[in-house]
Amino acid sequence: MTLRGHITSLQLGLPCTIECRDVGISSDQAWTTGFFKHPISDPVWLGRLNLDGDGQADLENHGGVDKAVNVYPIEHYPYWLQVLSMNELVPGAFGENFTTRALSEDEVCIGDTFEIGDSLVEVSQPRQPCWKLARRWGVPDLALQFQNTGRTGWYFRVLREGLVQANQSVVLASRPFPQWTIARANLLMHHQTEDRDAARDLANCPALSSRWRVKLGKRADTGMVESHSSRLYGPQVDRI
Secondary structure (H helix, E strand, O other), rough: OOOOOEEEEEOOOOOOOHHHHHHOOOOOOOOEOOOOOOOOOOEEOOOOOOEOOOOOOOOOOOOOHHEEEEEEEOOOHHHHHHHHHHOOOOOOOOOOOEEEOOOOOOOOEOEEEEOOOOOEEEEEEOOOOHHHHHHHOOOOOHHHHHHHHOOOEEEEEEOEEEEEEEOOEEEEEEOOOOOHHHHHHHHHHHHHOOOOOHHHHHOOOOOOOOHHHHHHHHHHHHHOOOOOOHHHHHOOOHHH
8 A cells, every 4th residue: 555645844842831821821720741842844863762852741641662753634723723713723733743744544554654764653553632732722622522533643653763854755664454543443442432352452453552552451351441531631621
């Protein structure tokens, strides 16, 4: 299969403390986040854990080997412009490192490897949006909306380090698990929660992130579905 996209914009950002009023939200709350990223036009080194100059505040739930790069399709931007009643959203608006074109959740699969310049990356899991997305835009249920629509984006792990840059091609190199599109994985995790056989099948996919393998393995064994409320709503988000 020939699948080729490209990076329309590349963003980096280090953790910082943000006051809600600084981003136009009426609240006294502050939080520490690496969500706010800025476009970079020069080549950037892509290492095993992240892009040089990028970082995450919550290393328990973000970043690391399985979440080295956060990817989001620019094709979703018009939809969110309507939802947020805005005239413009710049690339990186959702905290992503790579804003891409011509790649979608319906096409990209768990375990897909892509060549980007000299680097080689592998799709590890869909993005699971968290409460900081909601807080950034002042919409308490925005993370849930991302999750329910399936417009989540995904993560890359890095198999071969190298320089990457905006406007580079993202070229499919291999596809070992064509049955597990990002869209299907999202459906299984968040909507088809009673399908324990499918949960076990996906949990056994060796390219899937370790965290998702554990979660789905427990679901397959016990039938229990974990709560996502703390991830989706976080601390006092309802006061935004």
